[in-house]
Amino acid sequence: MGDLTGKSIYGFGDSLIAGHLLKVGILDYVTSVNKMRYTNYAVNGATVIPGTADRLPGIADVGDIALQIAQASIEVPDYICVNGMTNDAFMLIAESYLGKISDSYDGGYDLSTFTGAFENICYQLRCKYMESKLIYITPHKMPVRSIAAQQTLYARVKEVCFKWSIPVVDVYGCGEINTRIDAMRDRYSYYSDRMTTGGDGMHLNPDGYRIWYAPMIETELMKYCMD
Numbered sequence: 001m002g003d004l005t006g007k008s009i010y011g012f013g014d015s016l017i018a019g020h021l022l023k024v025g026i027l028d029y030v031t032s033v034n035k036m037r038y039t040n041y042a043v044n045g046a047t048v049i050p051g052t053a054d055r056l057p058g059i060a061d062v063g064d065i066a067l068q069i070a071q072a073s074i075e076v077p078d079y080i081c082v083n084g085m086t087n088d089a090f091m092l093i094a095e096s097y098l099g100k101i102s103d104s105y106d107g108g109y110d111l112s113t114f115t116g117a118f119e120n121i122c123y124q125l126r127c128k129y130m131e132s133k134l135i136y137i138t139p140h141k142m143p144v145r146s147i148a149a150q151q152t153l154y155a156r157v158k159e160v161c162f163k164w165s166i167p168v169v170d171v172y173g174c175g176e177i178n179t180r181i182d183a184m185r186d187r188y189s190y191y192s193d194r195m196t197t198g199g200d201g202m203h204l205n206p207d208g209y210r211i212w213y214a215p216m217i218e219t220e221l222m223k224y225c226m227d
Helices: 028-033 065-071 091-096 114-128 147-163 182-188 206-222
Strands: 008-012 037-040 079-082 133-137
Touching (some): 008 065, 028 037, 028 206, 065 114, 079 114, 091 147, 114 147, 133 206, 182 206
Parallel strands (some): 008 079, 079 133
8 A cells, every 4th residue: 555645636526625715625634734736626616517506596607517527637637536516405406406317327417407417427527537536525414505405415426426436435424524513513614714613514614624524535545545
């Protein structure tokens, strides 16, 4: 077994990877301490479903995650970490646009549904970066989204990742951080770049990502790190 030093890694997803206001996301500590070559393609507010902003008031149209993949470098990295579902986690999506898992691995998915759009992300990553070690990272449970919608989309991304043989870093299910607990929300999340605590539970501060996300992500990355 080797180490992660000098390995290349791409990040795709939403603000939890992009870094939101503090510009520190879930991959920054891991990639920094391990001296990895990190390219962050994630965008604050990015969705899984293209055009989700058209259905939901208050959601900015900053593009979907598949668009990030299409616009990224063709150079194949050693690792790819992707997240995404938080900006789709509304009951309208969970009840009316969930969609079904297909039997196909050949593309042509229904991009109007969460499932089809998520399958398209998996398909695009596997086609463009076939030799990269690919990991999906679930978000933590948070109070700013419906728990029922979060649970529905979480269950579906795990099913889709199983279909596509993509390892899941399951922060939602067993990462211990849960900002629906007020004490955790207050200590580990922020809402303003002027205060790093007392947030709404969505975006963690650097300590939150270091303590709760980084160990799980590093452990998964190290499984595939060979001399």
